[in-house]
Amino acid sequence: MSGSDRPVSSGAAADVAEAVASVRNDLEALAVLTLHLVPGVGPRLASRLMERFGSARSVLNASDAELREVPGISGKTITALRTAIDEGHAGRELQQCEAAGIGVMTLGSPFFPRPLQHIPDPPLVLYFRGRWLARDELAVAIVGSRHCTHYGRRQTERLAGALARAGFTIVSGLARGIDGVAHEAALRAGGRTIAVTASGLQRIYPPEHSGLAERIVADGALLTECRAETPARAGLFPRRNRLISGLALGVIIVEARRNSGALHTARHAMEQGREVMAVPGPVDSLASEGCLALLRDGATLVRHADDVLESIGPPPHPIRTPSGEEVRSLRQLRLNDRERNVLELVTDRQQHLDELLRQTEIDAAQVVATLTVLEMKRLVRRLPGGFYVRCDTIE
DSSP states (O other): OOGGGOSSTTSOOOOHHHHHHHHHTOHHHHHHHHHHTSTTOOHHHHHHHHHHHSSHHHHHHSOHHHHHTSTTOOHHHHHHHHHHHHTTHHHHHHHHHHHHTOEEEETTSTTSOGGGTTSSSOOSEEEEEEOOOGGGGSEEEEEEOSSOOHHHHHHHHHHHHHHHHTTOEEEEOOOTTHHHHHHHHHHHTTOOEEEEOSSOTTSOSSGGGHHHHHHHHHTEEEEESSOTTOOOOTTHHHHHHHHHHHTSSEEEEESOOTTOHHHHHHHHHHHHTOEEEEEOOOTTOGGGHHHHHHHHTTOEEOSSHHHHHHHSOOOSSOEEOTTOOEESSGGGGGOOHHHHHHHHHOOSSOEEHHHHHHTOOSOHHHHHHHHHHHHHTTSEEEETTTEEEEOTTOO
């Protein structure tokens, strides 16, 4: 398995059986899952509990008096926590998930998506089908109106397809309208896509996207915080939206009315330090009111994929594309084959031009010309004496 095909950021295998076994054999992961299953313990209260006691196991071992000292916890919730421990809810949950072909990832485990580990109120548990790969960290979210126009559909198809071909994973929410179009376009382009649902993975919503969900499982993943049989409810969508933005380097809004849920995703992106981008629409179109308001307030205007590459800063760490290329700067995604080949010769260690030429069969004059182009693109730096060094980690 190549570096680009490692299923999770740590390199461990992220198939369903191994993910479930990993939780079953880890006492802290079991405690995290137990806490997640307690009614009344949401992401915010869970964060308070973990901060107060230091670990999920310590939360479960705390006395009722100690638990009552945590703001926001009720006597009813404490009783539910004791019941979850005594009745072994976590073990039953793992059995049910494994039987349904649903994987489980807990916060802090090697399987958990790295981009979500440090967002405000991270999820304690993610349920998944399909595979989360290390290269999915090179991701852009595309969201928008459920009642999109022909213009919104066309722009989404164009952007999602181009970004997928450039090596980005497309993240969206499996909803009607823009979300579904983004997933479809990524799959048609031969790319990967991640759908974050506001329902359990055995209650796909909307039901007409069940077929799309199965195709996403084959070339991406379905992710959710919700237990398998949880139906979609209004309150779950805002919580889902923070995961969509958290998984991505940036969020593109394509068509959104002023009260659109897509604007909640934009707000989460701002709080998480992700880039917020919007596609402009006709100034008299109600479908574009939200996008135009975002642009007025400072969001980046997106016309095509190059605008996205210009807007998003460097990844927090190198990411591999499906071809195995290590990406340090998104500018790399716009290089031609010769530019990529020459860039691969240059390292963080200073190397003389003669040393670079010995490593390639490309004509010397073409190497020198290409190095000049790469220098103009701020991917390499020429030093005195004919030495070169990579500089694409410096923006």
